[in-house]
Amino acid sequence: MEWTREATIGCGSTATVSLATATHSGELFAAKSTELSHSKYLQTEQSILSKLNSPYLVKYIGFDITRENSQFYYNLFMEYLPRGTLHDEIRRHGGRLEEAMIRRYTRDILQGLEYLHESGVVHCDIKSSNILIGEKNAKISDLGCAKFFEKVSKIGDSHMVVFSGTPMFMSPEVVVGQDQGFEADIWALGCTVIEMATGKNPWPEVHDPISALYRIGFSGESPEIPRWLSQKGRDFLEICLRRNPNDRMAAKELLKHPFFEDLEFASSSSSSSPRSVFDQSVWDSFEAMESSSDHDGVSSLNSAASRMESLIGCEPNWIWDEDWITVRSNVKEESENLCDNEGVNVILDDNISVVYGLEMSFLGVHEGI
Incomplete structure (x- = not known):
């Protein structure tokens, strides 16, 4: 497929997400790109996403390899959703969502997780910045950390554990070196509800x-459950955030929870998906209504133009990644040196997705604990 790269809409340390236009049809989509030599995780995402098809997952379109400025790039093509991420949606609403919206988005994420888990896939990095807002429902994206579930292997007398995701959203069993299974996604969902x-x-x-x-x-401990949520909402969170993974319900069972009773299925937006760069929704996504944002107490960085400007000239914010979309952390060199006889050798950020390998004796964890 012939295509043209348009504006950059997201950036990580080794990859970018750009708008792209199909040359012949003019169709608009998103291109997630990184240098071919550093594209292991993007290729993993392509391999998994290309096998899946659900209205609750970002739609896969294709991939290719291009040469740009004397460099080869691996490009993953996906549908473009101009409303951005669930994290963007939270900011647009003044820093938190009403419970009715939380219920609807949580149900959408659960339906995506149900599909992934029935397909044998663990996402490993559920959080608001990895959920896209579509015309009718939320969609799970960023499967770069995802994997087909398999048991942890043992090396010698200790576990050599490789786990991935965002530290603040990791479940207790993952941190102590047990399997990163479907239950870990449920814990992360609970954390996302708190978000x-x-x-x-x-x-x-x-x-x-x-x-x-x-x-x-x-x-x-478990994360604190917001007291202002309804009893049904607090009960739902309590189930998701049980420290013992065997006590958490599966996605299929959680969809039957009373938290989702009488849930309205109507879309909150009547706009159609963009078909080209000339669609109004594209320009709306670049120019958010800053005046209404000021009234709501939300930063004018909600405008896509401002987000792009911050990508061009500012130092990255390593404390919180709300001003840009994390695509992939630079783990190529780190992953080769994560473990040694002394323990862990890695620089971590609490909101950036990474892949870790560690000798569990570093944390004083032994088999059976």
């Missing part, structure tokens, strides 16, 4: 990822 309800990560008082991992794995 929708509070506008904050599930451990807002923890400011570095190593402390977060220790607290998640060994404190015996």
Whole structure:
């Protein structure tokens, strides 16, 4: 397929997401690109996403390899959703969502997880910035950390565990070296519900990822459930955030929870999906209504133009990634040196998705604990 790269709409340390236009049809889509030599995780995402098809997952279109500025790039093509991510939606609503919206988006994510899990896939990185808002429903995206479920292998007398995701959203069993299975996605869903309800990560008082991992794995605590939620909402969260993974319900069972009773299925938007760069919705996504944002107390960085401007000239915000979309962290060099006899050798950020490998004896974890 011949295509033209348009404006950059997201950026990570080794990959970008750009608008793209099909040359012959003029159709608009998203191109997620990285240098071919660093494209292992993007190729993994393509391999998994190309086998899946659900209205609750971002739609796969294709891929190719291009040469640009003397470099070869791997490009993954997906549908473009101009409303952006669930994280963007939270900001547009002043920092938190009403419970009716939380219920609807949570149901959508659960239906996506039900499909993934029935297909044998663990997402491994559910959070608001990895959920896209479509015309009719939310859609799970960014399968770069995803995997087909398999048991942890043992090396010698200890576990060599490779796990991926965002530290603040990891479940206790993952942190202590057990399988990163379907139950871990349910925990992360609970954390995402807290994001929708509070506008904050599930451990807002923890400011570095190593402390977060220790607290998640060994404190015996679960994230605080927002008290303003209904009893049904609090009960739903309590189930998702049970520390023992065997006590969490599967996605299929959670969809039957009373939290979703009488849920309206009508779309909150009547706009159609964009077909070309000339569609009004595309320009609307670039120029958010800053005046209404000011009244709501939301930063004018909600405008896509401002987000793009911040990508061009500002230093990255390593504390919180709300001003840009994390596509993939630079794990190529790190993953080769994550483990040694001393423990873990890795720089972590609490909201950036990475892949970790660690010798569990570093955390004092032994088999059977």
